[in-house]
Amino acid sequence: MVSKEMEVLQDYITQNNLKITKQRRAVLNAFLECENHVSAEELYKLVSEKEPKIGLATVYRTLALLTQSQLAHELDFGDGQKRYEHQFMHSHHDHMICTECGKIIEFTHPLIEKFQEEVAARNSFTITSHKLHLFGICSGCR
Amino acid sequence: MVSKEMEVLQDYITQNNLKITKQRRAVLNAFLECENHVSAEELYKLVSEKEPKIGLATVYRTLALLTQSQLAHELDFGDGQKRYEHQFMHSHHDHMICTECGKIIEFTHPLIEKFQEEVAARNSFTITSHKLHLFGICSGCR
DNA sequence: GTTGCTGCAAAGTGTTTGCACCCTG
DNA sequence: CAGGGTGCAAACACTTTGCAGCAAC
Numbered sequence: 001m002v003s004k005e006m007e008v009l010q011d012y013i014t015q016n017n018l019k020i021t022k023q024r025r026a027v028l029n030a031f032l033e034c035e036n037h038v039s040a041e042e043l044y045k046l047v048s049e050k051e052p053k054i055g056l057a058t059v060y061r062t063l064a065l066l067t068q069s070q071l072a073h074e075l076d077f078g079d080g081q082k083r084y085e086h087q088f089m090h091s092h093h094d095h096m097i098c099t100e101c102g103k104i105i106e107f108t109h110p111l112i113e114k115f116q117e118e119v120a121a122r123n124s125f126t127i128t129s130h131k132l133h134l135f136g137i138c139s140g141c142r
Numbered sequence: 143m144v145s146k147e148m149e150v151l152q153d154y155i156t157q158n159n160l161k162i163t164k165q166r167r168a169v170l171n172a173f174l175e176c177e178n179h180v181s182a183e184e185l186y187k188l189v190s191e192k193e194p195k196i197g198l199a200t201v202y203r204t205l206a207l208l209t210q211s212q213l214a215h216e217l218d219f220g221d222g223q224k225r226y227e228h229q230f231m232h233s234h235h236d237h238m239i240c241t242e243c244g245k246i247i248e249f250t251h252p253l254i255e256k257f258q259e260e261v262a263a264r265n266s267f268t269i270t271s272h273k274l275h276l277f278g279i280c281s282g283c284r
Numbered sequence: 285g286t287t288g289c290t291g292c293a294a295a296g297t298g299t300t301t302g303c304a305c306c307c308t309g
Numbered sequence: 310c311a312g313g314g315t316g317c318a319a320a321c322a323c324t325t326t327g328c329a330g331c332a333a334c
Contacts, residue, residue, distance in 0.1 A: 019308050019313055040299080055316040060299065078218040078273070080324095081298060096267050109261045112254050116276060119251045124281035125238050131220075131275045134258060139266035161288055161333050182324080197291040202324065222299095223323060 012069035026051040027062040037083045098138035154211035168193040169204040179225045236274035242283035
């Protein structure tokens, strides 16, 4: 069973004279199986179940690799640690973060994007990326 | 010369059984004089000019105090350190960050805010705050 | 004179790096 | 069998904390 994500990783690895290892496979599989928006530490715990001897440093190094190969995307919700989300076949979106329960709702709004471009153009600014985070209380916590 | 910001700090301090000190006054003054979006380290260097014996920890502690008393607002642009902006009489705005020169342009767009509320309502989510950061290249770096 | 504040150094947190050994290609 | 990958521990950058002495009220 080779997932399409594994193929992407294979491609990236062979194109860059790198090597596929059982640790990298384990990290990728755990990353794909787990909920979105994992931290390195959380992923480390998950991978450890399958690959007990793995080191935290390897998880960090593999997450960097996944980010470079576009399989993962780095996020920073301002809680002091980076989080990673699935990127493959996963188009751009923004986040609502419930400050009570930590729930994350993804959304996009075409008009928000449009007005971002507008205000950028007004300032002669060329957007390469953006982050929009709404913090608040979700329906379940109200 | 007592600035309105100093009065706010005084109020907060007396209301909470705290004490005003020359270090706190020095940090506040340096914070008000310096450009917006300072990091703790930067502010520490500035304050050190006037108050050479001050410790970095005091700057951190005073920044926490300023944040609590609403004089400062904590920001995280994802570069690994917190930054602080003037908050007093300074209404909400978002940020464009030039990834070449670090320049920060502040902006607001009423329609963006409006559509944020709309998409939140659609998800039964109550917004308490938000962060919108546009990353890209400013006019001077193009 | 209490009680909070300071400076210092030590401890913390999340992440990165150096190194000797291991394993993939 | 060469060169990259791994685990471990140490190093890192930023921030917080413990403590003894100090200063504001």
